[in-house]
Amino acid sequence: MELTIEQPCPTCGAVVSLSEDDRLIRCEFCDVENYKIQHSISRYSLPAKIPPHISNSDIFYVPYLRFKGCIYYCQGEHLRHKLIDTTRIGANIDQFPVSLGLRPQAMRLLPVTRQLPGQYIRQNVKAQKIFAEAARLTSLFNTDRTNTITHRAFIGETISRIYFPVYTHNGSLFDGVNNYEIGSSAAAKQLISNVIAFSSEWEPRFLSTICPKCGDSMNGSAGTLVMNCENCETQWYEDGGRFKAVEYRVMPALYEKAKYIPFWCLEPEVDGCRLESLADFLKLTNQPVVAQEYHYRKKLSFIVPAFKVNPTIYLNTAKNLTILQSAFENTITQRLTNIYPVTLEHKEAVQSLKSVLAASALSYRLVRGVMESMTFNVETTKLIYLPFRNAGHDLIEHHTGMSIPAAALRFGRSL
Numbered sequence: 001m002e003l004t005i006e007q008p009c010p011t012c013g014a015v016v017s018l019s020e021d022d023r024l025i026r027c028e029f030c031d032v033e034n035y036k037i038q039h040s041i042s043r044y045s046l047p048a049k050i051p052p053h054i055s056n057s058d059i060f061y062v063p064y065l066r067f068k069g070c071i072y073y074c075q076g077e078h079l080r081h082k083l084i085d086t087t088r089i090g091a092n093i094d095q096f097p098v099s100l101g102l103r104p105q106a107m108r109l110l111p112v113t114r115q116l117p118g119q120y121i122r123q124n125v126k127a128q129k130i131f132a133e134a135a136r137l138t139s140l141f142n143t144d145r146t147n148t149i150t151h152r153a154f155i156g157e158t159i160s161r162i163y164f165p166v167y168t169h170n171g172s173l174f175d176g177v178n179n180y181e182i183g184s185s186a187a188a189k190q191l192i193s194n195v196i197a198f199s200s201e202w203e204p205r206f207l208s209t210i211c212p213k214c215g216d217s218m219n220g221s222a223g224t225l226v227m228n229c230e231n232c233e234t235q236w237y238e239d240g241g242r243f244k245a246v247e248y249r250v251m252p253a254l255y256e257k258a259k260y261i262p263f264w265c266l267e268p269e270v271d272g273c274r275l276e277s278l279a280d281f282l283k284l285t286n287q288p289v290v291a292q293e294y295h296y297r298k299k300l301s302f303i304v305p306a307f308k309v310n311p312t313i314y315l316n317t318a319k320n321l322t323i324l325q326s327a328f329e330n331t332i333t334q335r336l337t338n339i340y341p342v343t344l345e346h347k348e349a350v351q352s353l354k355s356v357l358a359a360s361a362l363s364y365r366l367v368r369g370v371m372e373s374m375t376f377n378v379e380t381t382k383l384i385y386l387p388f389r390n391a392g393h394d395l396i397e398h399h400t401g402m403s404i405p406a407a408a409l410r411f412g413r414s415l
């Protein structure tokens with residue numbers, strides 16, 4: 001489930017409700033759009049209701065790490081996947097619940113800013129440990145006890161830190177959200193010894209949505225990672241607090257009212273395995289297609305969804321489009337309207353390549369031998385927009401007839 005954040009508009013201060021993955025903040029009050037810069041970890045607090053007689057020095061924020069994402073792993077003959085959505089306490093403190101349970105989803109969270117009164121508790125459990133925990137959970141749910149896991153990748157994950165506000169009063173410790181007593185003075189002392197100074201780097205930061213090239217305003221939907229400038233036909237993604245140009249190409253529509261859906265076009269340098277041409281890919285994965293001269297000349301690109309969608313559809317779509325890539329030779333540059341947002345980062349798409357390869361193979365046994373030693377290196381950031389027509393339940397790609405269930409795209413927004 002997604003978290004809802006009460007984010008003050010960076011321009012006028014009015015409160016705007018956001019989903020945790022929203023990047024574009026559109027304020028109804030001042031009509032200004034701001035673009036939220038990606039943090040390695042976003043920080044939020046559960047909304048505190050601290051009684052007025054409690055002084056700021058008695059308020060503490062206890063860190064929990066939230067992991068939401070999909071784990072792909074290969075085991076025995078199979079490629080499996082599992083969606084994980086979990087919170088785990090990030091500090092070794094007695095008497096605190098291990099998880100926040102459903103609380104973060106039931107409340108409107110606040111971004112951590114200098115205005116929040118109180119002190120922060122140091123996170124001393126490593127994020128890696130939470131990952132390991134999430135991975136361990138996948139094996140708990142798994143009925144296959146005989147085969148070991150040979151490949152594992154986390155794709156499209158969001159990691160955030162959610163602070164649980166507490167306060168001390170008369171030697172006891174209280175839950176700052178609903179004011180129940182949760183611990184003794186010993187727990188309170190433990191907290192005080194673990195305080196860390198607030199850093200301004202924790203606060204959300206924003207960019208103006210003016211096109212860096214032409215100065216016109218760019219557009220995009222709330223969750224988009226890539227902003228579009230219709231005026232000068234450029235696209236931009238935020239990296240290190242700045243907008244950088246992203247190369248994009250478009251397959252022309254064959255019918256009216258096309259919806260343009262984005263895919264990452266990844267041209268990897270592969271080490272540890274011969275995988276240079278499309279023919280190499282067809283042979284390695286044992287596709288029921290005879291490799292033609294054309295396939296030998298064609299440098300391999302993986303064409304994978306640039307949006308979050310359920311893992312089965314992600315892998316199927318990536319496999320089909322990669323095999324059918326010769327249908328997308330004649331791309332053009334054109335002004336884009338009616339586009340579906342990019343919601344999966346380029347680096348996540350690169351991380352998914354081994355899983356895509358495993359899913360493309362007629363049998364996993366064919367690729368298992370090379371999976372461990374191979375590495376993919378992708379230098380270019382290239383998008384290709386393919387035209388789809390709406391056929392009710394499905395969206396159908398004009399040139400290949402490949403379909404994606406419309407519901408999968410809607411659902412994917414909350415993945």
Ligand SMILES: [Zn+2]
Nearest residue numbers: 009012027030
């Ligand atoms: Zn505003």
Ligand SMILES: [Zn+2]
Nearest residue numbers: 211214229232
């Ligand atoms: Zn522009």
